[in-house]
Amino acid sequence: MDDALAHPSRRTRWLRRKLTLCAAAAVAVALLVTGSGYWVRASAAEHVYELASVPAAPVALVLGAQVRPDGTPSEFLAGRLEVARRLVEADRVRAVLVSGDHREWDYDEPGAMRRWLIDRGVPADRIVQDHAGLDTYDSCLRARRVFGVEQAIVVTQSFHIERAVTVCRRVGVDAVGVGDDSVRRFERAWRWGAFRERFAAVKAAYDVLVGRDPALPGPPETSLDDALRE
Structure with a gap:
């Protein structure tokens, strides 16, 4: 038997040390989560808008999500x-950059996004695909480095929009955001999405x-420039 557990006094001290370490770790995690959340909210303040009032920008950056x-x-x-689609219809943007996961051949978020938009009237030559937007940070950084985006309206769910806008602005994109609330019915x-954001x-x-x-950096592309010239 471990000596620390063989004697009650040693065992008590051992347990106290363990509890103290656990408590300190819990406090550190709480402070980290709270501080990061405050940073996200403060950085995105005054840069998140309703659809009707968002300032125009050259590009809408749509972040990927699950495809069936x-x-x-x-x-x-x-x-x-x-x-x-509504941003394009209202002439708030001239092009749409759809950014998502396409690591597997049979799982293609950008391709699905492009087809959805085309089927609903968005001109194909105004849609550009980023097949390596593996997470929010990668999508924002690749938008800047690979596609040359300097100004954009970021689009995602409203529980995610502050983080998306913050990350994009921190990597050099003059970004504002519009959050979607239409799927709140899936309570x-x-x-879960709101909890995960913490x-x-x-x-x-x-x-x-x-x-x-980014996980897949890639060379600069001109496809978005071509779409903006249309």
């Missing part, structure tokens, strides 16, 4: 795409602080 096995966007992704998924803010702060490179 049949290749159609989930309700959450469709909600984002509808916001982008369980909505609550911890995603910590990752966002870390990525920005260390200046992480």
